[in-house]
Structures are given as C-alpha cells and as structure tokens.
Amino acid sequence: MSTRTLLTALAITTAALVSSGTANAQESDTPKCDPGEFCLWSAPDYTGPTKHFDLETANPGECTPLPAGLIAHSFVNRLTRDASVYQGETCSTEAEFTTYPGRGTYVPNAPFVVRAIQVWEN
Structure with a gap:
C-alpha cells in the first residue's frame, strides 16, 4: 500500500x-423532554432530579407548585402553550417570574430558583 x-x-x-x-x-x-411536556431539573444544565408536567398534570390557568422539596434550576417548555415560571410557590408576581413560549424553549440555567409553573390558555 x-x-x-x-x-x-x-x-x-x-x-x-x-x-x-x-x-x-x-x-x-x-435534555429528555417529550413534545407536550414541561420539564424541570433541580440543577443547571438539565441535571439532577427532574419533574415532567403535561396538560393533565398542570391545568391551564392554574398555579402548579413543584412537589415538596424540589426546586428547579433548568427547564424546557415543549408544551403547545406558553408557560410562566415563578420564584414563589403560589405564583405570586411579588417575586421573580418570567413567561416562556411553548414548542421548544430550552433554559439550561434559570435566572432564578423556580418553585411553581403556570400554563396559559391558548
């Protein structure tokens, strides 16, 4: 050769x-987050314990606190709807909150600790 x-x-x-x-x-x-889900991880960069919500577990228009003991530092919105993340467990606008569009928003390092979400009506 x-x-x-x-x-x-x-x-x-x-x-x-x-x-x-x-x-x-x-x-x-x-990160593993299927279409139609809102997924949260306890640590930045989609690591640590995770929680997955869909329209059956997070009713549109209602505040959905994360399970006891879980706070999120990264998340993905693959719902077909916009969703807000809240620093407070009661979705209070007195603390930090931000809304993210659906269909594929990836946030590897949240701007604040997330303790609740709210999915919006279309």
Missing part, C-alpha cells in the same frame, strides 16, 4: 470517527 493511499484511508477513518462522536455528543446533550 502506498503512503498516499494509507494517508487517504487514515483521513477518511478519522473523519468518520470525528463526525460519529459529534453526532453522539449532540444527541446526549439534548
């Missing part, structure tokens, strides 16, 4: 390995 053929084969193999590793890294970096 000539040096040129060997270098070409090595370059092709290296490119295949690099592109394969990149695809796997991108897939594993995507």
Whole structure:
C-alpha cells in the first residue's frame, strides 16, 4: 500500500470517527423532554432530579407548585402553550417570574430558583 493511499484511508477513518462522536455528543446533550411536556431539573444544565408536567398534570390557568422539596434550576417548555415560571410557590408576581413560549424553549440555567409553573390558555 502506498503512503498516499494509507494517508487517504487514515483521513477518511478519522473523519468518520470525528463526525460519529459529534453526532453522539449532540444527541446526549439534548435534555429528555417529550413534545407536550414541561420539564424541570433541580440543577443547571438539565441535571439532577427532574419533574415532567403535561396538560393533565398542570391545568391551564392554574398555579402548579413543584412537589415538596424540589426546586428547579433548568427547564424546557415543549408544551403547545406558553408557560410562566415563578420564584414563589403560589405564583405570586411579588417575586421573580418570567413567561416562556411553548414548542421548544430550552433554559439550561434559570435566572432564578423556580418553585411553581403556570400554563396559559391558548
């Protein structure tokens, strides 16, 4: 085998390995949150214990506090509706709150500790 053929084969193999590793890294970096769910994680970057809500477990227009002992530092809104996250457990607007659009909003590091959510009517 000539040096040129060997270098070409090595370059092709290296490119295949690099592109394969990149695809796997991108897939594993995507947080697990199915369409139609609002997902929260207790730590930044979608790590730690998680809680998944959907329209059956978070009624539109109602304040939904997180389960006792769980606070969120990262979240994903894959609902078809907008949702607000609240610093206070009662969805009080006296503390921090922000609304995020549905259909794929990813927040790896929340601007404040999240203790409740509210899903909005369409």
